[in-house]
Amino acid sequence: MPTRNKTETACRICGLDDGEVLFDEYGVPQYVICECCHNESGIGDDTVTQVRELRGYWVGDGAQWHDPKRKPADWDLLKQIGNIPTEWR
Ligand SMILES: [Zn+2]
Numbered sequence: 693m694p695t696r697n698k699t700e701t702a703c704r705i706c707g708l709d710d711g712e713v714l715f716d717e718y719g720v721p722q723y724v725i726c727e728c729c730h731n732e733s734g735i736g737d738d739t740v741t742q743v744r745e746l747r748g749y750w751v752g753d754g755a756q757w758h759d760p761k762r763k764p765a766d767w768d769l770l771k772q773i774g775n776i777p778t779e780w781r
Contacts, residue, residue, distance in 0.1 A: 698717060699713045699714075699715060699716055699717050700713070700714050700715040700719075700733075700777060701713055701714060702714075702775040702776060702777060703726045703728065703729060703731060703733070703775075703776075704731075704733070704737045704743045704776060704777065704780040705726065705729045705731045705737060705743060705746045705747045705750060705776075706726060706728045706729035706731070706747065706750060706755070706772060706773070706776075707772040707773045707774065707775035707776040708726055708727070708728040708729070708772060708775070709772075709775045710727075712724055714726075714733035715733060715734075720734075721733045721734020721735075721737075721738075722734070723735070726758070727757070727758055727759045727762045728757050728758065728759075728762070728763075728772075729746075729747075729750045729755075729758065730758035731746060731750075737780075740779065740780060743780050755769050
């Protein structure tokens with residue numbers, strides 16, 4: 693398995709990055725459920741086509757936070773989307 697030398701902490705779907713590792717340095721999913729878009733890393737987000745489809749549904753549904761209590765008062769959707777790793781945009 694190739695080493696990518698970097699972990700992924702930003703959600704591939706919505707870009708939320710709270711520092712928790714979603715994919716390790718080998719690209720192995722850690723099955724962490726995103727508290728924003730509610731996607732679980734490793735479930736349905738392993739191809740860019742799937743990622744875009746899930747993101748489309750999420751945004752189309754109003755880009756809701758699964759756990760609204762965790763939504764920052766000054767939350768900025770476009771700023772968060774900017775966290776999405778280039779290869780998953
Ligand atoms: Zn997410």
